[in-house]
Amino acid sequence: MPELPEVEVVRSGVAEHVSGRKLAGVEVLHPRAVRRHLPGPEDFASVLVGRVIESVRRRGKYLWFSLGDSGDPDGRASGSGPQAVGETAAGGQAVLAHLGMSGQLLIQPRRADDEKHLRVRFRFEDEGPELRFVDQRTFGGLSLTELVPSADLAVPDSIGHIAADPLEPAFDREAVVRLLRARRTGIKRALLDQNLISGIGNIYADEALWRARLHWAHPTAALDDEQLHRLLDSVVEVLGEALVAGGTSFDSLYVNVNGRSGYFSRSLSVYGRAGSPCPRCGASVRREAFTNRSAYSCPGCQPVPPEPHW
Numbered sequence: 001m002p003e004l005p006e007v008e009v010v011r012s013g014v015a016e017h018v019s020g021r022k023l024a025g026v027e028v029l030h031p032r033a034v035r036r037h038l039p040g041p042e043d044f045a046s047v048l049v050g051r052v053i054e055s056v057r058r059r060g061k062y063l064w065f066s067l068g069d070s071g072d073p074d075g076r077a078s079g080s081g082p083q084a085v086g087e088t089a090a091g092g093q094a095v096l097a098h099l100g101m102s103g104q105l106l107i108q109p110r111r112a113d114d115e116k117h118l119r120v121r122f123r124f125e126d127e128g129p130e131l132r133f134v135d136q137r138t139f140g141g142l143s144l145t146e147l148v149p150s151a152d153l154a155v156p157d158s159i160g161h162i163a164a165d166p167l168e169p170a171f172d173r174e175a176v177v178r179l180l181r182a183r184r185t186g187i188k189r190a191l192l193d194q195n196l197i198s199g200i201g202n203i204y205a206d207e208a209l210w211r212a213r214l215h216w217a218h219p220t221a222a223l224d225d226e227q228l229h230r231l232l233d234s235v236v237e238v239l240g241e242a243l244v245a246g247g248t249s250f251d252s253l254y255v256n257v258n259g260r261s262g263y264f265s266r267s268l269s270v271y272g273r274a275g276s277p278c279p280r281c282g283a284s285v286r287r288e289a290f291t292n293r294s295a296y297s298c299p300g301c302q303p304v305p306p307e308p309h310w
Contacts, residue, residue: 002099004060004165004199004239005264006247010105011063013257015056017107017129018065022052024125031118033086033133036143044144048095048122057094057153060165060198064156066147082101096145096156097133103140106132106220107257165199177228180220181271187223187231188216188295200235203248208234208270215302216288216295222305241267270296 026048027036028041037044052068097105107129108114115134122131132155133142145156154168155162164170176197183190190196191205200208209216211234214227214291223231242248243263265272269279274287274296283300 001101002061002247004058004101004167004202004203005204005242005245007061007063007099007199008059008167009247010099010257011058013054013061013107014028014065014105014131015258018053018122018124018131020052021126022050023122023130024127025049025123027121027123028119029121030119030135032138032141033135034142036141039108046145051262057155059089059153059155059159060162060170061201062096062098062156062159062162064096064145066154067095070131073267084174092147092154094145094147094156096143096158098140100135100137103135104132106134107258108132115220123282162194162198163196166197166232167199167239170222173229173232175231177225180228181223181225183220185216185220186217190220191235197235199239202293202295203268203271204235204238206241207238207269210270210296210298210302211238213301215297215304216290218305238264246267262295270298272296 007287026045028045031041034041034044035095050069053067054066056065058064059268071162073157082161097103099105101146102117104289110123110127110130112130115132117134117136118132119135120133122133133140135141139295143158145158147154148157148160152168159167162187164172164285179196180187180190183196188205191208192202206216208231212227214223220291242264246260248268250262270285273285274286276300277283278285279298281300283298285296286298
């Protein structure tokens with residue numbers, strides 16, 4: 001599933017091409033793509049006609065298109081650059097998008113051939129390029145949602161429980177450190193808890209833990225403030241580097257709005273590299289079972305912690 005860097009790459013590409021444009025028509029080609037919009041596909045399409053996409057925003061692994069009612073974007077953030085810092089939004093409506101396992105948001109010329117798994121098409125009044133939602137496995141989806149006013153960033157009410165991500169101005173590092181130390185769980189499980197820190201998935205959790213020299217099962221309560229700050233520094237570093245590289249693509253499903261893959265997979269130190277030498281100490285990278293997934297680590301740099309006594 002795409003993690004924060006992949007979703008941010010998509011967000012910035014979509015924002016560049018659709019911010020300030022008025023919708024002329026929306027075509028839902030597969031009802032499952034808008035299954036979370038309870039009034040149905042026809043309603044989803046009809047209520048969007050004539051609306052302006054004012055900006056494209058993101059929190060963690062979710063992104064949304066903030067909607068306006070006119071074609072005059074004066075005074076509004078275009079959203080084409082990095083996600084706005086300290087932007088105060090007063091609510092409104094938005095199209096919330098979750099890419100799931102295989103969702104793609106692509107910008108295509110109006111007369112380009114339809115993709116095999118095209119689910120939703122957005123056309124604009126200026127007759128410029130279309131926005132297309134393509135999803136092979138149909139685990140992703142779009143829905144119309146209300147925005148909840150916030151001092152930093154108005155967010156869709158359906159994801160109001162999702163915590164700020166490490167690249168947001170609203171991210172409160174000290175509060176997160178306190179919450180981590182109060183948990184009785186392994187540190188990787190805590191990093192994947194989207195109610196605590198959003199945007200981190202299996203790949204970047206393993207990479208950040210390797211950089212911080214912490215085993216994925218290390219009890220959160222046994223970590224001191226210095227270790228936790230070092231880990232959060234590593235999280236920010238690896239997310240930032242992945243963002244510059246366009247994200248991590250292991251197959252053709254993870255692409256930006258122009259259909260190109262990211263290349264951060266070339267820089268991974270441990271994730272997916274079981275049996276390969278650790279870039280730091282040369283020990284053979286190990287793969288261990290973690291819930292229904294895998295955890296990758298270095299036995300030399302990341303020793304297994306003692307069993308917690310809770």
